[in-house]
Amino acid sequence: MKHTSTKIIGITGGIATGKSAVSSILREKGYRVIDADIIARQVVEKNQPALKELVAHFGQAILDDDGNLNRQALGDLVFSNPQFLEDLNKITHPYIFDRLKKTIEKDCLHYDFVFVDVPLLFEVYDELEEWDIRFYEIWLVYLDQDRQLERLIKRNKLSRSQALARINTQIPMDEKKKLATRIIDNRGDLTDLRNNVEEILSEFIH
Template identity: 40%
Template sequence: MSALLIGLTGGIASGKSTVSRLLVKHGALLVDADQVARDIVEQGQPALKEITSFFGQAVLHADGSLNRAALGAIVFSDKDKLATLESITHPAIRTRMLSTIERYKAEHPNTIIVADIPLLYETKQMHLYEAIVVVYVSREIQIERLVVRNNITLDDASSRVDIQMDIEQKRVLADYVIDNSGSLEQTEKQVIELIQRLVSV
């Protein structure tokens, strides 16, 4: 088989990272949009200069690195500013991801390549992938997990969930769904079944 390119998405705090790790454990190669997003705003990168130019020095630490908490506090409460941030970061993220994907295809022609992209539907990237997998938990579980993970209030967690596309919509649009509401063992069983289905297509 030739390399199979899969888009992996879900909602905030749905457990995409857990599913990504399990896919890698069972033989897939991963291109992680969150990791790429961190890489493209390192000091010296063009995207960080653009962010600083728009949002000001307040989003930087004293050493000149990006203060994610300060930037997050600004954009998660203002959709227009979030859109501006995304207009800076998304093209840079996509370019670097596609470059990595092409390298993986050349080096590993008979494998599954998984692109973990939180905003895959929101950024209209569905056409780039041969199948879309959505990691699903209910909105209530998203909020519960986000409160614990980020140590934020229920209101803050609700706002962060609601700024994204509804998880139920993503579930309907998916080619495959991994329900991450249960135990790690239950999730891993679904991942193994998914890989078996993908390689048999």
């Protein structure tokens, strides 16, 4: 990453732990938040090179009738086979990280603080470093696995086994806690979460 005085803070967690809610709170307070998930969706839009590579690898079954990516079909495929998930990442990550890096560099020209929401930050940490994407701090949105499982089943309308399969592809939350700079506890309600974010911001900014 080009030299910058901007502090880049990574926001991460596990699937369905509340990262989007934290990002929304930060945006409400006027902070710049880059969402890596949005970038990941953009690079596999219709006619994008990454989608063409995915179709060449996994076949037409991952597309809907309009030629767009069927995320449910792709998810069912890759989360049932570790090799397929690895193949997906090998195809998409270069496109995602290239766009992510360019977005961060652009925002560093305009902001003192840039938050980057990366769902699997610790899982792809080495790759991010290879792309020279580095963080001043990493904040973890924490949720215990029982609540995480409950939220994921409800949000994505998955069976318990499907939800567990997705959670188990990620580093356990308790391991991530040891790697993070700060912990944002999301075991309460939205008001509790907002208070926790505000407390951490107060400590960090001042």
